[in-house]
Amino acid sequence: MAVMSYIDAVTMALREEMERDQSVFILGEDVGKKGGVFKATAGLYEQFGESRVLDTPLAESAIAGVAIGAAMVGKRPVAEMQFADFIMPAVNQIISEAAKIRYRSNNDWNCPLVIRAPYGGGIHGALYHSQSVEAIFANQPGLKIVMPSTPYDVKGLLKAAIRDDDPVLFFEHKKAYRLIKGDVPEEDYELPIGKADVKRKGEDITVITYGLCVHFALQAAEKLAKDGIEAEVVDLRTVYPLDKEAIIESASKTGKVLLVTEDNKEGSIISEVAAIIAEHCLFDLDAPIQRLAGPDVPAMPYAPTMEKYFMMNPEKVEKAMRELAEF
Amino acid sequence: MAVMSYIDAVTMALREEMERDQSVFILGEDVGKKGGVFKATAGLYEQFGESRVLDTPLAESAIAGVAIGAAMVGKRPVAEMQFADFIMPAVNQIISEAAKIRYRSNNDWNCPLVIRAPYGGGIHGALYHSQSVEAIFANQPGLKIVMPSTPYDVKGLLKAAIRDDDPVLFFEHKKAYRLIKGDVPEEDYELPIGKADVKRKGEDITVITYGLCVHFALQAAEKLAKDGIEAEVVDLRTVYPLDKEAIIESASKTGKVLLVTEDNKEGSIISEVAAIIAEHCLFDLDAPIQRLAGPDVPAMPYAPTMEKYFMMNPEKVEKAMRELAEF
């Protein structure tokens, strides 16, 4: 067990999977010699050589499409999109192709592909280096979308994603990369894709969230605990398809639910979470389902004033939690 | 006032806007000589000439991107995507560009663009000619998404979309094209984008839906009326951003809400509608918020058995409405 950063857990999972399985390889922009613009693939080019850590031309649709082709014949490509914002040119390949290959071929073909991409704001990335893009893909059966919050989860879920026989989008919060540290076992382990994780038990209110916001909720929960309010914090971990059981269980238990995302509010992941609760445990609720999210503007601006206004933080979460607890 | 089909209302709106405003032009695949694969642009090439009804190369990102460029310098392009399924290569242009041009330039530039595309199933179109793609775009502030249900709404909303100073995605249900007929005034009128429309008043239950499903709900409502159940049918018309007031008003009034979409369920437009209701009128509800949608599979299959299983129809809606009414 070693304490390591979120990004080091990414690198560790990649390295171990590449050591374990010859069919795993990495492709993307600047992932080779440079080791990625965030250094997520640092050292892998040196260890595994150019043929398994491929610097591609600057063309995301090809990155996804070439990876899909390789995956269909038995490879396990891990494609990196340099920023989640730049996944857009690859949407056709991801939605029309990767997501539908198994289904359209009646289970004859499949596509064991992982697409990793750093998402999220708070790093002066402005409109095009701060976006949360998960909602764009979160209505495409055939895809899975994983968004881990801790180094431990990163390692276990990235391994599971690489071993998964279907395409997985794996979004890593870029602000978490160096900010979030935690224990990561040296040994090999997988965490189940499709399962949420209760990161903190509590009886009074439920906060359901994912990614970096999990930490904000946990910090806020500690403060509330000092005032005798015990919050349950559910980390979705997989945001598509959602773990309905876990959502329903926690919502039913506490009857007060706050949903948090860094994304814009309308049409976000937490909208679906709210819908699930409203469908399944309406009569267990003691308060309206609260959603706390970024404002409905195109993306996070550059100026620190505006970035702060947009970005989620522990204070905003705490305030919403207190309001809900007092409801 | 003339009775005309849904698609004729599309053509009429296009023609009238092109007559009214020189800056309006059409571009897309096969929209010229052929008049479009569905004939939505029939006669316009003859009337307005090749320079205003442009057959483009087969490249959707260019269709969107070129239209965006023209829009930024004062044109009002109406781009056709031959099928909504084929909008995917243009996602980067739509989400990264069109949606963000006004915001990112601090209101210096804007992008008065309309993208029309036929969507929806029930026409033996199989996986790639049947999709509902609205959810992909329904979390992108800066965009508006209009999905009309009647010829009357088509004309008024398409005109509004063309006159709008921001980008509008205008999705037309391809099965409605010839199936749905209705009165359309000869004179010029606009309907407000962003406003839902109560297509039927009722006190017992509310059905909120859009597009072709509005007709299924209206048909079902007539049947229920025979049994003394009065359903209110709310046609969202604009699915992004949603008309919160109208949703809240009707949900609060009847206390029983059924949401219907032809799309897959998870992450769909009606998820957001459910979330809005759960947030704002929880205590007015007498029943869980019901969602009726397509199954969570990648897209509608070709075989008639499977297509029927996937596709929404009046019977499915009626059944769900009765269940809700009896709750």
Place this chain on the structure above:
Amino acid sequence: MENRHEKIGLTDETVRKMYETMLLARRLDERMWLLNRSGKIPFVVSGQGQEAAQVGAAFALDRNQDYILPYYRDAAVVLAFGMTVKDLMLAAFAKAEDPNSGGRQMPGHFGQKKNRIVTGSSPVTTQVPHAVGIALAAKMDKKEYVSFVTFGEGSSNQGDFHEGANFAGVHKLPVIFLCENNQYAISVPADKQLASVKVSDRAIGYGMPGYTIDGNDPIEVYRYVQEAADRARRGEGPTLIETMMYRLTPHTSDDDDRSYREMEEVEKAKLSDPLLTFRKYVKETGVLTDEQEQQMEHAIQQIINEATDYAEQAPYPRQEQTLDFVYAEKEQGGAV
């Protein structure tokens, strides 16, 4: 008539087989239209006029190891690669047994893993990067196979063509890009589609050789594709081949081509219908006797009849099968 196939090492036997495959594809296509016009199948997309290039190319490949990524008109390619008429009929009737998709996709969306026919979709040109990825896997694993991908001239204007071709060029991958230039993309003629004179003019931009050849001549196409396959196997990278032909039918059974092209143009093109010209070739070079031809037509008719009957009677997928195969079947400890 000069015997051109011997020179490039093709036996009479193989050439006869090539003609037979072209004929089979044509007769099958014709039957599909009949079935469509009589209301038995909802949709046809046709390869008439493109069989020469398809068969010439398919026969030049190694049909025991190469991967193919055909586009919707390539019935002749997949027939050459082992898909049967019955398979195609099952797809046309959208029946459960359809090996391409289990009745889920429209006809023309080929896929059959056992024959290395890679599953395809409707959005055009997405298969191009896939072919490149399959070629990349070959290079990585030092395998001998080649990946072969086709597309129309209209589709060569999609970004995916550019991105895929450049990727293949940079990494010198064993892939063959074959454009079937039938001069129309639905209603749009090639000169409104392509700014270049030839699609093959684009090859230099991807560091690969590019050729524009007569797509009505299967021998010519065979020669170029064979050479491209050899280059690919030698590690010398990709090739772009543009085959010139004419789309003899409307775009699909939903299209009426009279609204955008002169019927005289179509009639004129029919004079160089590759089925007629190649028939002349095999007859005059003595590859095919009249008797053999009759037998061939007869056998083909029988195959098609049987396949039609079989497919017509075969069951549709059960409606609940709509829910199958979204993800891998759940295994213990596995994912969703």
Place this chain on the structure above:
Amino acid sequence: MENRHEKIGLTDETVRKMYETMLLARRLDERMWLLNRSGKIPFVVSGQGQEAAQVGAAFALDRNQDYILPYYRDAAVVLAFGMTVKDLMLAAFAKAEDPNSGGRQMPGHFGQKKNRIVTGSSPVTTQVPHAVGIALAAKMDKKEYVSFVTFGEGSSNQGDFHEGANFAGVHKLPVIFLCENNQYAISVPADKQLASVKVSDRAIGYGMPGYTIDGNDPIEVYRYVQEAADRARRGEGPTLIETMMYRLTPHTSDDDDRSYREMEEVEKAKLSDPLLTFRKYVKETGVLTDEQEQQMEHAIQQIINEATDYAEQAPYPRQEQTLDFVYAEKEQGGAV
């Protein structure tokens, strides 16, 4: 040294102005790095080494009517088109007054309608189809303007380059595609990026002339861009010009280029730094005296100092301004 500018009709006055613009861009760029390294601004993206091509091109355009779609390194282009140092400083400091974006975008995301500098984003190459659309509008309305768009050699591998260039070629639109080939796309050298020898090899695939020229020579670039603009205005369609140069700085202030390229290579490239070579030219041809040069440097320093002070002191946007300008302001009876 031979006077080359007279031959193509450039006055000493203009050439001096060209040099001044290059120098201004360079000094501004250098200041940006200082501000970044001292923690005053979070980010710099640099145009060092690319000023010659940028200025040569910008001066060849009609700066009173042409539209430009610059990419992030094109500070010299936008300066030539009327954006001020103060404007750029306001952007670097993310201040409310920034005319590019009101402090919303990172520096290098230019946009200013009054100078026909079209707003840009970060995803590369999306501006290429926009430029084509702007040119299409010119053709439709029979206007005289040209649309000018730049991009890196890495970005020429995006689908949008292909689709946009082909569209322009088919419709013979007045657009100039200028590639600034600085030999790297972040860490990836051009030979791993481009399968072709030259980006200009792609021009034939879009039915347009393509040239690869010395991007360190503003006179040469001027000549080619002027000719392309003339062609465009004559209705003869687009041109692709590739300008060869070297990125003298790391990719951005977040990059450390020592991890992927030899510092000797950079040092060598600095020998042909266009600022040095063009300085030599203007000095030796008598366009610029020592005294004039000193004055120029002095004036530039002052402009930059003032702009820095102003921008540093200017207010940030108010936080609620985050909510502005998602859609057009609501009008009566209007839309959302």
